[in-house]
Amino acid sequence: MSALHNHKTSLTASRRGRPFELFGCWLCKNSRLAWLMAAITAAGLITWLTLRFLHVLDVWQGASGPGLAVRTGVIEDERRAFSKYAGSESCRDCHKDEYALWENSNHCLAERPVNTVADARAFEPARTFRHGSQETRVQLSGTNFLLTFIGLSRSNETHTALRVIGHNPLRQFLVTAPGGRLQVTEAAYDPISNEWFNVYGDEDRRPGEWGHWTGRGMNWNSMCAACHNTRVRKNYDPAADSYRTTMAEATVGCEACHGPLKSHVKWQARFGKSGKPDPTVPRFNKSQVVDYCGFCHARRVDLTGDFKPGDLFNDHQELAIVDLTDTYYPDGQVRDEDYEYAAFLGSRMHTNGVYCLDCHEPHSAKTRLPGNWLCLRCHNGTQTNAPVIQPVQHAHHKVYGFDTNGAPIEFDLTEYNPRKIEETGGECVNCHMPQTVYMQRHWRHDHGFTSPDPLLTREFGIPNACSRCHADKSIDWAIEWANKWYGTKMDRPARDRARWFAKARKGDVTARAPLLTLLAGSDSAYWKASAVRLLEQWLAETAVRDAILRAASHSHPLVRVSVARALEPLAEANDPAAVDVLRRMLDDPSRAVRVVAASALHPNVAQDSLAAVEHKHFLEINSDQPGGQMMLGAIEFRAGRLEEAYKHYALAVAWDPNSAPIRHEIAVLLSRMGRARDAVEQLEIACQLAPREAEFAFKLGLAWNEAGSLNRAVEALEKAVLLDSKHARAWYNLGLARHRLGQTDRALEALARAESIAPSDPVIPYARATIMAQLGRSQEARQAAKRALEINPGFSPAIDLLNELR
Numbered sequence: 001m002s003a004l005h006n007h008k009t010s011l012t013a014s015r016r017g018r019p020f021e022l023f024g025c026w027l028c029k030n031s032r033l034a035w036l037m038a039a040i041t042a043a044g045l046i047t048w049l050t051l052r053f054l055h056v057l058d059v060w061q062g063a064s065g066p067g068l069a070v071r072t073g074v075i076e077d078e079r080r081a082f083s084k085y086a087g088s089e090s091c092r093d094c095h096k097d098e099y100a101l102w103e104n105s106n107h108c109l110a111e112r113p114v115n116t117v118a119d120a121r122a123f124e125p126a127r128t129f130r131h132g133s134q135e136t137r138v139q140l141s142g143t144n145f146l147l148t149f150i151g152l153s154r155s156n157e158t159h160t161a162l163r164v165i166g167h168n169p170l171r172q173f174l175v176t177a178p179g180g181r182l183q184v185t186e187a188a189y190d191p192i193s194n195e196w197f198n199v200y201g202d203e204d205r206r207p208g209e210w211g212h213w214t215g216r217g218m219n220w221n222s223m224c225a226a227c228h229n230t231r232v233r234k235n236y237d238p239a240a241d242s243y244r245t246t247m248a249e250a251t252v253g254c255e256a257c258h259g260p261l262k263s264h265v266k267w268q269a270r271f272g273k274s275g276k277p278d279p280t281v282p283r284f285n286k287s288q289v290v291d292y293c294g295f296c297h298a299r300r301v302d303l304t305g306d307f308k309p310g311d312l313f314n315d316h317q318e319l320a321i322v323d324l325t326d327t328y329y330p331d332g333q334v335r336d337e338d339y340e341y342a343a344f345l346g347s348r349m350h351t352n353g354v355y356c357l358d359c360h361e362p363h364s365a366k367t368r369l370p371g372n373w374l375c376l377r378c379h380n381g382t383q384t385n386a387p388v389i390q391p392v393q394h395a396h397h398k399v400y401g402f403d404t405n406g407a408p409i410e411f412d413l414t415e416y417n418p419r420k421i422e423e424t425g426g427e428c429v430n431c432h433m434p435q436t437v438y439m440q441r442h443w444r445h446d447h448g449f450t451s452p453d454p455l456l457t458r459e460f461g462i463p464n465a466c467s468r469c470h471a472d473k474s475i476d477w478a479i480e481w482a483n484k485w486y487g488t489k490m491d492r493p494a495r496d497r498a499r500w501f502a503k504a505r506k507g508d509v510t511a512r513a514p515l516l517t518l519l520a521g522s523d524s525a526y527w528k529a530s531a532v533r534l535l536e537q538w539l540a541e542t543a544v545r546d547a548i549l550r551a552a553s554h555s556h557p558l559v560r561v562s563v564a565r566a567l568e569p570l571a572e573a574n575d576p577a578a579v580d581v582l583r584r585m586l587d588d589p590s591r592a593v594r595v596v597a598a599s600a601l602h603p604n605v606a607q608d609s610l611a612a613v614e615h616k617h618f619l620e621i622n623s624d625q626p627g628g629q630m631m632l633g634a635i636e637f638r639a640g641r642l643e644e645a646y647k648h649y650a651l652a653v654a655w656d657p658n659s660a661p662i663r664h665e666i667a668v669l670l671s672r673m674g675r676a677r678d679a680v681e682q683l684e685i686a687c688q689l690a691p692r693e694a695e696f697a698f699k700l701g702l703a704w705n706e707a708g709s710l711n712r713a714v715e716a717l718e719k720a721v722l723l724d725s726k727h728a729r730a731w732y733n734l735g736l737a738r739h740r741l742g743q744t745d746r747a748l749e750a751l752a753r754a755e756s757i758a759p760s761d762p763v764i765p766y767a768r769a770t771i772m773a774q775l776g777r778s779q780e781a782r783q784a785a786k787r788a789l790e791i792n793p794g795f796s797p798a799i800d801l802l803n804e805l806r
Contacts, residue, residue, distance in 0.1 A: 664683065
């Protein structure tokens with residue numbers, strides 16, 4: 001046992017980064033999972049040029065010529081698809097009231113051309129604002145809206161705003177760039193306060209970074225266009241690294257939610273006064289409505305690049321949910337820029353049949369009633385599945401519109417103005433839909449409808465609404481009042497579930513049994529899918545493996561997607577049951593399941609099969625981002641084409657040099673290629689970018705061992721266990737390294753720690769047995785080897801060692 005290993009003998013024996021794990025719309029600088037979570041990133045290597053206006057028009061007006069996506073046959077031909085749209089203007093005459101609500105909404109104004117009436121106030125008079133160490137200047141020159149800031153030249157450049165993206169509470173601007181690109185400025189305007197600011201505050205992002213305005217993280221074609229317009233085709237050409245982006249209609253028009261309606265317009269023109277029912281109008285059920293809202297209001301990766309209303313979310317998207325990462329809090333609250341859809345799927349509201357349009361008027365997108373009156377539409381005794389809520393008694397705060405006895409005193413709802421409410425603790429949403437600010441100005445409500453639980457804050461750092469408002473009070477103060485007001489009601493199933501999830505994220509094995517119970521029980525599909533994601537770390541356990549295999553037959557695709565992801569390492573190890581399940585999933589009714597299964601089995605999938613074609617399409621439409629290049633590289637890596645894999649990984653590094661996970665993945669590849677010193681260099685960068693990530697320090701230790709420096713390996717492994725005291729593999733390898741340095745007692749201490757954390761792993765007691773045998777302590781060696789066999793009776797190294805010790 002002369003080498004450090006991750007249960008095998010090299011850094012490359014560690015599980016490769018999953019090629020399917022990537023979720024869209026992620027702009028956090030140096031994020032912990034930058035390439036995994038970004039399905040979309042570009043262009044730090046070229047010099048911006050001013051594009052001719054004629055070329056820019058091509059972006060909007062749908063120039064001819066099939067893109068890669070069209071050629072795959074997965075989605076409808078672009079011209080045919082767009083020919084079915086009539087445009088929002090065609091709705092105005094017959095639907096005057098609805099049109100009037102829509103035309104001033106954030107949907108209608110999601111994206112538009114700059115114009116003097118709406119935008120002159122922002123640019124005139126000229127002004128300069130500071131952010132970090134940089135300055136941005138804005139001014140109006142004739143009819144040109146100019147912004148001056150640091151560009152790819154690393155000096156100040158002046159760009160002309162072409163379009164506005166967003167409306168209230170902030171507006172950003174689109175400027176042209178080579179290759180058919182539009183880039184979104186970091187400079188943003190607050191129309192309420194008439195102030196300019198940088199959406200990243202004082203982060204001081206620089207050219208070359210993925211999230212700088214010049215980078216792929218701020219590329220409109222890839223990151224923004226689909227949700228700020230109607231039926232968008234990105235049309236990325238990887239050979240030229242360019243875009244020919246087209247759409248059915250600029251901005252979020254009527255047909256973005258109703259679907260293509262040209263046939264409806266034609267039918268109405270011909271038979272509108274006949275009294276006959278219109279056969280051309282689509283009728284969407286509640287689930288379809290939630291799905292078409294979710295298309296834009298979700299953190300997800302795009303599988304097709306061509307969702308339209310009426311389609312199933314899971315046929316076009318793969319959703320980011322609560323899992324082992326910190327994307328969400330363990331209780332389901334949003335943590336990063338997660339939007340609303342996933343949290344809502346995990347809520348009791350969704351479980352009980354509530355859907356988006358119960359609360360939101362569809363054309364204005366505003367709530368149907370103000371304040372608590374919206375919630376009391378259902379929580380007033382008229383709904384059998386909604387508990388009756390008396391606001392004053394329930395909130396223990398002063399409630400606007402009610403006296404202290406709970407009787408309504410305000411009936412003029414037009415007078416409701418949340419900004420004038422001095423005591424906000426009585427507003428339902430402030431407790432059950434807490435707000436998080438994004439982009440410096442945009443306060444968004446969490447749609448998980450959770451209940452504040454200060455005890456979870458003390459135990460696991462999960463935020464609670466009480467402390468968000470009462471920031472000057474201690475957690476113990478909040479716990480005291482919560483218990484005083486609500487007593488045993490605080491000890492509810494959601495609290496237990498949050499505890500299990502929080503413990504599972506830390507690798508605590510006590511969470512395993514309750515998660516298995518949840519998976520087998522009657523909880524919602526969302527939480528079952530999340531349970532699979534957390535149980536995956538214990539896949540070597542027979543009970544966990546069997547439970548995940550059984551979950552493959554769950555009726556909801558969200559669960560089956562999680563199962564397909566979890567089974568990938570078993571498929572790589574040629575586990576017959578896992579391979580059989582994944583092969584059946586290639587014919588699953590849901591495209592998301594088929595694509596994940598194809599990814600897990602690649603390249604052992606018939607290339608002319610539907611799943612393989614869809615998987616190829618998925619890879620192509622995401623190849624304009626670092627995450628897409630990492631997926632392509634992972635496929636080459638799995639096929640043994642290491643030089644081709646390196647080309648993709650290197651391109652991902654160039655596109656996102658500050659992503660620690662990408663550095664980690666290219667280090668794994670370099671190790672496999674025999675370039676140990678280069679692997680060390682990449683992992684050192686990863687550790688600098690993510691200094692609190694134990695896994696990177698652990699891999700650095702393995703890399704230093706491969707590079708021949710055992711002392712440096714020990715330093716890195718000691719750092720890993722300092723960062724994560726429950727990192728069993730780090731303790732295990734630290735024990736091996738210390739033994740090789742002659743530090744026997746400390747080596748055995750490290751192995752004991754590893755065994756206490758991972759008691760079901762036979763490799764650890766076997767390692768202890770080999771050390772005892774080398775020391776001549778035969779009895780202890782036999783005991784340790786027998787312990788390995790108790791865990792796994794078929795563990796041949798331990799059997800061989802026992803035979804040698806006889």
